[in-house]
Amino acid sequence: MPTTATTGQPTVTTLTLEEREVLYAVGCGLSDAEVAAALALPGDAVAGHLARILAGLGLRDRAAAIVHAFDCGLVVPGHGPRETAGPAPRTTVGPARAPRMRISVLGPLRAWRGQQPLDVGHLRQQAVLAALALCPDRTVSQQELLDGVWGMEPPITKVVPVYIYRLRKALRGEDSPDPVIQRDRYGYRLVPGAVEVDVTRMEGLVTAAAAAERAGELAEAVRVCSQALDLFRGELLAGLPGPFAELERLRLTERRIALVQRKLDWQLRLGRYAEAIAELWALAVAQPLNEPVAAMLMRALYRSGRQADALSVFDRTRRALADGLGMPPGPLLKRTHQLILRGDDADLGLARTAP
Template sequence: MSTTATIGQPTVTTLTRQEREVLFAVGCGLTDAEIACALALPEDAVDGHLTGILAKLELRDRAAAIVHAFDCGLVVPGRGPREAARPVPRTVIRRAGEPRVRISVLGPLQAWCEGQPVDLGHLRQQAVLAALALCPDRTVSQQELLDGVWGMEPPITKVVPVYIYRLRKVLRLENSADSVIQRDRCGYRLLPGAVEVDVARMEELVTAAGTAERAGELAEAVRVCAQALELFRGEPLAGLPGPFAELERLRLTERRIALVQRKLDWQLQLGRHSEAIAELRALAVAQPLNEPVAAMLMRALYRSGRQADALALFDRTRRHLADDLGVPPGRLLRQTHQMILRGCDAGLGLTPTAP
């Protein structure tokens, strides 16, 4: 059999997307270990994919696969294996131009203007900027800012225009008299397209993870979801005063917990039980009344051969629920407990939750 593609020989169109990704990486000269790291796959899964590729394409060995990857145009000649650090165009989020100002709320409020960190001043002044950043594409009235930042104790003086003036000054674009904060007769808003807020980036990545899940590519979904979670730098809007910041802090904290659960759910579906246990355990300690998290950890422990630990976790969670809330375990936790007692592994399937 020739090592090059010939007329009538099967083509890469017969491969699945993940098999094409593996073939691309093989063509770039990456080892199985490097491919496993790049594609977030177990190393034995990479070997299995390569075996399937050789069979489908009627190729003799890895060397033939490398030649075929070049012959069919999957790998471009002149692109060395180390230049191809990302083995295949995957779920990529592209933005049309770098924003002039970046604002991070997924932790203590921070901002950068033209790449330089900005001193945002007094905490209430920061809270005003946070309110604008979390109300994108709309004007926020002065009354909304007063209610959101000061609540039932509004300031005696007209301090909002003063804070806006200071923020406009520190967020003024280089070589321009304009600021990214615009004012109209209804209030204030951030200049569209000039500001990137990390929450928006996070939601882009979450959407991409959902797309990967629907395509059946859970490893990619885990990778992208992990990128979204890396944007969190601690407690969102840490230290900022006012009812608006408090509500957003709660919302974003719950959003993070939901994303962690989502990622761990995918990891368990991929069979990465041992990998997920440490993160699940930390989440269960932080949220001892979270029954879905307890159920996931019980499943992971059971499938890692730790049935006694899974049953002990049920007992601890049951006691927490009784002592703190005065309620028994819910249906999900009870079902998981019964299935583990019966050794009913098939009944411990995972039901995805929406991101």
């Protein structure tokens, strides 16, 4: 079996053309059903292709395949496919191969066709598009759109079909007359594979980071998780009205905070304390009642030789919990405080040297 000159590991050049296309689609975060639809494969064929890909490349599972797709350059976040050594994948393999457009919801809603920004209308019309973009795997009914965008004050007239018509017109390109939004008997949805949504890309990167962690590659996990966090840009769904946008703002905000904490925990496990302190400080200020963040900041400060600062973080968080919730610190924060007082590096789980 052909291998790389440097690592001796199998490369994507050992795969058939169809297997490379499946690996690309999996690396983009598509489900088996979406891969089958994008590549015009039988519904049960994708699992077989993926099994052969894993065996041929010596990979453990789907998450490892996603990491490999990024590592070998087959998938580049935000830039579509990139050529690798050996025969290049076909340039046309269905909508998921080269999405006709991109939508970003990890900030103010934006849409592009290639590098050309698109005008998707006023805020309520944007909210309809955001609802479709954030429900990529299913049809959204007209009633769901009414409830999610207008809430308790539904419009008098039937405006949803009008907004869908306008969005189809705005998103349709001259070189691609097919609509990006399709309708079935249950409602509306984005055509599978026709649109690249930044949330889907972000979740694919998160999956890859988790796979890297399981493989013991914490530095790689930090790198990929940082790429996922870079996709967040400004106020989430800025200005969009309705209960759906409000709930998604809360969900995505919590998702971002969880990812930041995950990345910072990996940095501490690598011994990169100074690198993590500034971001931990900012997060602790923004989340004064977040005890896991306070505990991580205390650990980082202590290992950087700043025991007094670490203890002051405990005192500040204790006061915030008392004033805000009328509660004392929880077990994690109290245990971290006691271990720092004792100077117990081992039980704090701290690396002794930074790489």
